[in-house]
Amino acid sequence: MAALYIFNPEHDYALANNDPHFMPPASAVKFALDCALFLSYIVPEDATLFLPHSTNDKFYSVNNHTWSSETSDFQSIQPWGWDALVLHQCQEHFPYKSLEYENMVITVRRLAHRRNTIEALEYLKQHCSDEIHLPEPAQELFSTDEIEEYIRKYQHVIFKSPYSGNGRGHLYAHERSNPTLLRQGGGVIRRQGSIMAEPLYEVVQDFAMEFRCHNGQTEFSGYSLFNTLHYGYAGNLLLTDTQIEARLTQWVPEAHLHAIHDHLRDYITHSIAPFYEGYLGVDMFVYQKDNRSYLNPMVEMNLRMTMGMAAHILVERYLHPEAKGIMRLEYQPKFGRLLQQIQNQEPLTIKDGKWHHGFLALNPVTEETQYAITINITNI
Secondary structure, X not given: OOEEEEOOOOHHHHHHHOOOOOOOOHHHHHHHHHHHXXXXXXOOOOOEEEOOOOOOOOEEEOOOOEEEOOOOOOOEEEEOOOOHHXXXXXXXXXXXXXXXXXXXXXXXXHHHOOHHHHHHXXXXXXXXXXXXXXXXXXXXXXXXXXXXXXXXXXXXXXXXXXXXXXXXXXXXXXXXXXXXXXXXXXXXXXXXXXXXXXXXXXXXXXXXXXXXXXXXXXXXEEEEEEEEEOOEEEEEEEOOHHHHHHHHOOOOOHHHHHHHHHHHHHHHHHXXXXXXXXXXXXXXXXXXXXXXXXXXXXEEEEOOOOHHHHHHHHHHHHEOOOEEEEEEEEEOOOOOHHHHHHHOOOEOEEEOOEEEEEEEEOOOOOOOOOEEEEEEEEEO
16 A cells, blocks of 8 residues: 655744644745645655645645545555644544554654754764764753853854754854844743754855665665755755765765765664654765864754755656756745746756756646745756
């Protein structure tokens, strides 16, 4: 039997809130509704998509390209990420099938806390060669006094909410604190119990290693190379793992990259895989200090599907060997503007059944669409 898939990009908000009746921001709900069918490119052909926010038909059959208000039986539920909100939505529609996922929501929230990156980085520092100069782990702070002390020590600092992703919930300090930062940081501590702190680095390249936990084991799925804008997600490059490694080895030896993903896979296998089933992305970056390049292999762990893993699947399934590309999240606040923007692009050209060059929106775009996940393909 097929699985039921859910695109719930509000997951990071819902995970932090931890309330089954949480109302996501209207922008997150609109993103979910506009881009839900993007999943049809990365899930199995026999999958069914479930749109919990839809007020009309909620189910879409990928292989039949049909909508309905009901779905046939399915084997498992696989959201973008598990949280209390999506579990509640599933319980309303599939009360018996949802029972088996209640512990998964508790597990994901426990393992997704940023303090687990401290343990993971300590593990890598213990098991990797001294030739791989890894940074010190982040620190978990519990008061505004500790925030001020950390700024005095490191001067250029980034603070992160324990539950956050894609650049959300970050605060920055340069040499001194200020009342606004202390108020915001204190608010994070009151809501989530603590705040994470680490020095700001001169980042030269963001990337991620993508894993999948299944039946207590962990497999390394591959790399993803992404761009950020104002510390938020801007897009993924569509490149093969070999091409991504070639780029990364400008700064980091190939042997170091392989050692990191081998030891990280071991860590995930004994610390996460016994309790978690699904995709897991570990964000990393290469940074420069004193004219030398270093690797930070533990920026954050995302216990969910990621845009990086989606890009990896797109490359494996659809990208022509002669092609490369970029996957972006497009947004236009004014109705009709996104449709006009997309209509002006060069249509996608297929060669040997694969994407060769041109532009494609991975979700339907109408006058009312404000969000689209798009790919732009060029030749190597």
